[in-house]
Amino acid sequence: MTLKVMTAKQLAEKVLNKETLFILDVRNESDFRDWKVEGENFRYVNVPYFELIDGIEPIANQIPQNQDVLVICAKGGSSVFVGEQLVDAGFNHIYTLEDGMQAWSQYLEKVKVYEDKNLKVFQFIRVGKGCLSYMVVSGQEALIVDPARFVDDYVKAAEKEGAKITHIVDSHLHADHISGGNMLAELTGAKYYIMKSEGAVFNFEALENYQKIEFEQVQLEVLAVKTPGHTPGSVSFLVNDKLLFSGDTIFISGLGRPDLGNKVREWANDLFHTVHNKVSEIADDVIVLPGHYADLDTEINSAGYIGDTLGKIRKRNENMFKATKDEFLNRVEKSASSVKPPNFEEIVAINRGVEKVDSVKMQELEIGPNRCAVHHAE
Template structure:
């Protein structure tokens, strides 16, 4: 009986290999969030319908594809996979650690390299979150780190560099930041906007228009992009790379509706797009904090990102709109569905409450809902 790791599943998704998934979670959980990909097919048959026998699943499974059984934590999928194997189904595996492990896996891709810097992107495939490591000579900067701080330490060690700077583009609402913990573990300086209201010690980005180390010059663009918060910033590195947080995505803009002030914050977003971002050159590479659709937004080089000019040409909201038109379009596209547990996650990121690892895991389960897409 084979198990498949989240890493192996991510390779199927990213490399566009055929995979058929039998998801045995409850229908509502499956509808809300599932493993998706261009060559991924899935069917949902709840575990309780298969306890007395896997007959209902047999007629729905293909004969010629790798089949993966998936549940929340592993146990149910292992039972179903074993039963299917006994019934003669070949090429069957179950997902080790279930959807919890899928939510937590980070896939590393190289984004950029020149004589001064190299940049890695960490793609949280099951969640749509992106974080980055910028390496120059003996130092590294981490952008929007997840709570899985070990991976950044491991990758820095592989490169023989020390993590000296850690930045968050805003106070995240869909996942728990690893910024503070990574700072404590590595001694790197942690930066966040003071206006985000964090209650612990950090370096306020209001006082650091630039962060300079080795051959890196990072400019802090204080952009009123209300991804979730009016205190969002973007980071412009060496005039070549724009780490856009929740401001600009490959397929859309940050959503300004989570604070319940969609029209008001949409005006701030307009000013950002047409004043601050308008002055940035078309050949700058935009590296966002999230993505909505891996197949649409991953480029041929294998990372999520695009030239700003390409994003402008695709995104109707960024094409010569007046403020009134822009606000009307944003309001019309406003997504009423908030990220699951976002108030509790924000409170943890602010330092107001603490949560044990298991609780953090539970809070983060589910999809990313941070982008204002459907704006093409």
């Protein structure tokens, strides 16, 4: 019997395929409560590493003998120590997560969303964070929507499709994770677009100046309206009248939270006009592809990606899409969360280009759960 290693990719497949797994998480209790690997058919035991330094006897009766057991810690070292003890004690099927929750936070799972004669669309699911990004390929060109900072993943994905990244768009100035938009533009020479009102200090193309972005057989319509999710300069993108990249404005199970700027009612008013004026003009059969998800188990569809038609989202959230203005504002204000994304002010400063940090600091700032898709229209 030997201790086996499970990669973040293998773990993501278990999550997406809804497999069974027993997880022994040896991080501190507060870290586990705040953020853990979520799986519909996963079972968990959380015992801090320091309680197991002298042996695994205190938890021996809680560990299954004939089921895969994955030991998880922050970066991989502590889980190896505990895992080896379990193996020495005679337990089978013991795995450790390679590089721990750090690797889980960074992994991107690529799935195909859509294909026709003019374009292909891929979704990158950041399973450990609930963040979503996209690649639109047409001919030999590719557009990236809301890229994470793992820029090599997008370059390799484009190369696999025989395309070069020529356009990059951010739907807004992200507050929960560090954008790869500017980094990817510097690496590839692609044009990078974001709203000027977001206050970025590096070189970019201001989305205020564009109604459409066109390349190959793609027409990307910029819905450059004040659509608050985390920022007043949020944008949605409509591609070929078939796909709506909604950023943090519309989610599968709700609408974007408008409270990070401490202007809940003012931004909720903007969100109301977005939903009832701009979005109301979009057809029901358009596929909505959001910037985040809140619950993978309920929001991933049978095709394996997070997305749904606008008509179904309207029906699911009818009390928000058909609410009067006062009803809408009251519901949004009532549901606004006081739990904000960890380190969001520093992350916003980095994404604006005001502050610069190294990759180690980026990892530290991003550790933790997604808290963007928390405003559900229920």
